[in-house]
Amino acid sequence: MTQDAVETTQDKKDPTQELAEALYQQLKTHARRVKRTEKLLKQVQGKAPSPATFTDWLDIAQSLEGYALGVPELDAQREALLKQIDSGMQKLRLKTRMTFFAELEKRAAESNIKLQKLSDTPYVAYADPMTLEVDFDLGCTRVLYGHELICEVELDARKLLDARENALKEIKKQALDSEEFFNALHASYRTVLAAEGLPYGERVDLVDVLMPMSMMRLSRANWRKKGVDALQPFTRHQLAWQLSQLRRDAMLEHDGKRLDIGAATGGSTRDKRNVLYIPIGSGNGQYYRSIRFTAAPAA
Structure with missing residues (x-):
């Protein structure tokens, strides 16, 4: 018998071994499902459905739907439980809404x-x-x-x-004053231009300044001392806040430079990762796609 034939014979699994391994894998899957179900049900032990426990029961209803446990007796009980939850969920949802909004309005008024x-x-x-x-x-x-x-x-x-x-509180704590932000944004804009090989005055995607803004917020003295580990993300909501503040402070022009923010139009708003929404009061605002700096007209 050749060496290859010997190795092939050794690699071939015994039928008994194959059945045992297949059963083991099924039991592992079954055990994981049972363990997860046990964890979910533990959350509601001693808790009747109520506005206070609404989210726990909602989690069970959503998590165990179509989640067969693989044991007929357990699955029959699971289905009976889901049916019982479903029959009372609409009434519980309504009661939860009423309780939640009453509490929200009360606490909002107090504050x-x-x-x-x-x-x-x-x-x-x-x-x-x-x-x-x-x-x-x-x-x-x-x-x-x-x-x-x-x-x-x-x-x-x-x-x-x-x-x-x-x-x-956190937004205000992280916020730069408008003059400092204008200068940091201008430096970030120039960083994006350099990365893309574009001349000054060309438009760049607004969201692309987020990364360089993280660096600009770190003081120059700490670049070597702390390195990249000291960088804190400059978030999308922080950028939207700062741009709104810039408008409120009438700081779209400063030190001979003008900031031009380009609105997103048509299909460009489809992928929200590529645009930024800047609010104006309640329920108003617009998505923006690009920015550029140009020389401000001479006075």
Whole structure:
């Protein structure tokens, strides 16, 4: 028998071994599914469906739908549970909405926050200068600046308003004054021009200045001391905030330079990663695609 034939014989699995390994793999899959289901169900032990536990039961309903456990007895109980949850979910959702919005309005009034509703489904409200979203389908809430997501928190009115307050504090803490921002943005614009080999005055994608803006925010003295590890991301919502502030401060022209922000039109807004939404008050604003600096006209 040749060496190749010997190796082929050795590599061939015994039928008993193959069956044992196949059963083992199925049991591993079964065990993972059972363990995940156990973890989900543990969250609601001792908790009846209520507005306070709505998100837990919603998570079970969404996670276990079509999630066969592979054991007929367990799957029968899983399906019975899902049917029971579904029968009461509509009423629970309505009760949860009423409870949530009553709490939201109460806490907003106590904090002197005016809520201006922009839409019902999903619920979107303007809470100057932030936008708040409430998603009962996913059981979560979001804080945005314009259309730019800042954070997502659970379905809790207090936590939503706290998240808004913390986000606003952080934006203001990170903000540069308008003159400093104008200069940093101009330097970032020139960095993008250099990277793309473009002459001064050409347009570049607005979102491409985010990376160089991270570097410009780090003081020159720390470039060698701290290196790239010291860089903090310059976020999309921070850029939108700063550009809005620049307009409010009438600083689109400074030191002989003019900033020109190009609006996004037509299909260019399809991929939101390539554009930036800059809000103007409640429910108003526009997507922008590009920027350029030019020499300001002589006075």
